[in-house]
Amino acid sequence: MPDSPFDSGSQRLVAESQPGDNAAAVSVSDLSNRLKRMVEGEFGHVKLRGEISGFKRAASGHVYMALKDDKAVIDAVMWRGTASAVPFAPQDGIEVIATGKLTTYPGRSKYQIVIERMELAGEGALMALFEKLKAKLGAEGLFDSERKKPLPFLPRMIGVVTSPTGAVIRDILHRLEDRCPSHVVLWPVKVQGEGSAEEVARAVRGFDALPGQGGAVPRPDLLIVARGGGSIEDLWAFNEEVVVRAIADCSIPVISAVGHETDTSLSDHAADLRAPTPTAAAELAVPVVAELRNGIATFGLRAERCARRYHERGQERLSALVRVLPRRDALLGPQRQKADDLGHRLGLALERRVALARRQLDRSTGALRPAMLEQRLKAARQRLDGAGRLLDSVHPNKPLERGYAWVSARTTGQVTANAQAARSAGALTLHFNDGEVDVRVERSGTKAYIPDKPEQPKLL
CATH class of the missing domain: 2.40.50.140 (Nucleic acid-binding proteins)
Structure with missing residues (x-):
């Protein structure tokens, strides 16, 4: 028998009601x-x-x-x-x-x-998600040690990302106050529950976006992302990818202090340094002022001791050199003896020079006897008289007494020694023993015309 109450052989082209069929056809939507x-x-x-x-x-x-x-x-x-x-x-x-x-x-x-x-579905599933996300972000290099930035030795401004009402911020402030009072800027966020991961990420990126100088809020030199302890579900916001990427991308050095010592979050891997607790983060952020002061004092004492030791050793070396130096008398004795010797020799030399000068004076004195002086004066007078006669004979005016004259150019006064110079001069002056006569040279003749009376020269 067929499985269906309807015989397959009874199929018709057009649907019709069949005997015993009391089910009306329904639409697909109805079904x-x-x-x-x-x-x-x-x-x-x-x-x-x-x-x-x-x-x-x-x-x-x-x-x-x-x-x-x-x-x-x-x-x-x-x-x-x-x-x-x-x-x-x-x-x-x-x-x-x-x-x-x-x-x-x-x-x-x-x-x-x-x-x-x-x-x-339980912590096992949560850990599976944790490991899967860790492997993914680790493959991108977000946890590589080469990305880690060194922390500043003494940050001027510290930014803290945490809840404003929890014990975490109080612990951080108290620890900073004990070790090294510092300026702190808090960016309050939720650290648990819906939207907490986005708030933490915005806070990290917000600090990183602050201007370096001149802004209303100073840009921190160091960030601390912190939360107290709790279960893995409580700390899950710090395992979210958005938070991990914000910390990894931050140009400011970041310390992650999430949970207690045994708690590890992905934020810890992405940060530049992991602190086991928020209090430990404050300890890692700044040095101890008292230790710095002690260190400075120690360095000062060491520098003072070094300077004193250098001075003492200098004194020791000077004393040693003084001991080997000769005494003053021994050092100056030869010079004193040489000075005495030179002084003695100088006296002898002066006496000898005086004796020589006296003998020379005696010789000169012998030559200055009256008879010798008269003879020498007579000879000198004769030579002087001869020179005077010779000078008088060669005087240019001497021939004028015998009727001679000498000629000079009237304009220049220079002596005219020949006819050519006289013709060139034109106007001449004749110098006689008893006076001068001005003459003019005629161009047409070779002899000079001498007027009876001097006349004024004229230009030719």
Whole structure:
């Protein structure tokens, strides 16, 4: 017998009512809606445990995924408002517990769960997410030691990112006050719960964006990102990728002090230095003023001792040199003796020079006898008279007494020694023993014309 009450051989081209057929045909939409009401009415809210698969965030902000175990899979959707409130970043491979409403999607004839809350399935799943994110960020080099920046020795300004109401900020301030009073700027943030990771990241980037000088808020030389102890869920904001990247990208050196000594966050790996506690972060941030003062005092004493030792050694070397130097009498004795010898020789030399001068004077005195002087004076007078006669004979005016005259150019007064010079001069002066006569040279003749009376010269 056939499985269906309807014989396959009785199929017709046009549907008609058959005997015994009391079920009216329904539309696909009606059937889908009936299934939707049945599923939603039967199951209502459910809580599912499964592994995320095919995670996808649409441009609208809604999230689509599947939850699966080793035997089955169910589609899931999470609307934008719910997705933004999830305290961790969902991703494939993470085991979660999703609470929501089971429903169907008539458009594709499938059932799905609309997730209203999503939590990690225990600390094991949280640690799996931690390790997965750590491996991802580590592969990008965010935790490399080459990226670590040295801390300033004595920061002028310290920025702190933490809760303003917790004990953390008080511990940091008290420790700084004890060790080295410093200027502190607090950027208050939530350190736990929804939106805390975004606040911490904004604070780190905000400090990094402050201008170096002239701003209303001074730019810190060092940052401390801190939170007190708690469970891994409490500290999870400091494992979020947005916080880790903000710390890794910060150009200001960062100390991460999240949790207690045994707690380790991804922020610790990304920071330039990890402190086991917030109090320890304050200790690492600044030196102890008292130790600095003691160190300066110690260096001062050492410098003083070195200077004193140098002075003492100089005195010792000087004393040693003084001992080997000759005494004054021994050093100056030869010079004194030489000076005495030269003085004695000088006296003898002066006496000898005086004796020689006296003998020379005696010889000269003998030559100065009256008879010798008269004879020498007579001879000198004769020579002088002869020179006078000779001078008188060669005097140019002497021939004038015998009727001679000498000629000079009237304009220049120079002696005219020949006819050519006389013709060139034109106007002449004749010098006689008893006076002078001006004459003029005629061009036509070779003899000079001498007028009876002197006349004024005229130009030719």
